[in-house]
Amino acid sequence: MKHQTAKPLSNTQRAIHELRELIFSGDLPAGSDHLESELATRLNMSRTPIREAALTLEGQGLLELRPRKGVRILPVSVEDMVEIYDVLTELESLSARRAAERNLNSIALTPLAKSIEDMENALVSGALEDWANADDLFHQELVNLAGNSRIKSIVSMMNDQVRRARSITLFMRPLPLKSNEDHRQVFEAIKSGDGERASLIHKRHRQNAKKLIVGLLEKHRLNKI
Amino acid sequence: MKHQTAKPLSNTQRAIHELRELIFSGDLPAGSDHLESELATRLNMSRTPIREAALTLEGQGLLELRPRKGVRILPVSVEDMVEIYDVLTELESLSARRAAERNLNSIALTPLAKSIEDMENALVSGALEDWANADDLFHQELVNLAGNSRIKSIVSMMNDQVRRARSITLFMRPLPLKSNEDHRQVFEAIKSGDGERASLIHKRHRQNAKKLIVGLLEKHRLNKI
């Protein structure tokens, strides 16, 4: 049997996961404050694991512990988006370069190819949510292929921070046709071992995404999300 | 009066600071395990603030909480150094670019200039520790000037992780004459607003530093520090 008997997740871990879900779903809205005891009641546990979870999530930039005010869910401003996209742009384009340099065989590249296919299928059927998920996967696979665990965790943290903003703007965007074209080009560059090209194209791709999303936020006066 | 009546730092904060010091000083050596209760006794407080501090430091990649084994001080391998220097290289050279693009006046550039002077003075008098401190300051000032708070905190985290390795290899290195030349060139490029040049030179600078330090670690078989 490969399947472990499902070791029963600690309360702290549960709190981390459930709080993340509540934040991403907007159930705990950006900018809102919540007492530790309130969250404890809500998740049906004592304050201790809540505090521990909050400490962890604070380190991940999702919330802030303000003594006597409670836990504040951090809003993301346009300036934050600019900061985050700058970081993502650099680290992901380096990842593209490194991935290309590793001369990976097509088996290793399968997940990346799959994510591109998924995006294209989603586009055809107009399933934007699906497209966004596949897009996430593409970026995640890209940094996986580069094999730098720090980059992986930084990129995943930054993605978490912009998740709400991304899902809000998702339906305000034009169909991401160009985006898919970019992905395919990055993929080809990696496959052919051209690190410089993979890096350049991906960088341009991310810079465009930044412009697009920042533009949308400003246009719609969405300063704090 | 500008001076507050020195609000008495919480135990958790104290634990964070003191544990950091103990780690950097080698008092808690890389790879060593320590029970929460042991650390609590050592810092003269209960387990609660120790656990909270450990959670925070775990998020910063300095240690790991392993149930029943205690808190493990994370060693840094050569592979880790490569990962970290790759991240530092990218984010700092972007910072150099952004700093240059901001057309900062000489007042804003004073701290950076000062750090370069300090390094040169330290070199003349052969005070390697002082040189290292000034070097740290240069890199820190550089990211400050770029004005991206995420980059600032990532870079500072990564620097914390390599601090031990850096101080161990400090005395094995040749005099960092070339390094100082690089710093000055980066400074000039920033001052003249040439972002592309600032970025390129700094990137080269960091890549050299990476090669140097990785080479030293491998030569001296220092695999886990």
Added chain:
DNA sequence: GCATTCATTAATGCATACGCAAATAAATGC
């Protein structure tokens, strides 16, 4: 009416307690 001080409330920071599970030691069977 406004500012200042005082009293009250309440949330946190931390110490402490305890059950459970993992690790270790002891004991048993072969």
Added chain:
DNA sequence: GCATTTATTTGCGTATGCATTAATGAATGC
């Protein structure tokens, strides 16, 4: 002796209680 089971120890996860201190509102003086 060695393997396997059972007993014991021990560290952690979590709940709980309390002192501290910030925030809020009431009361006082001007």
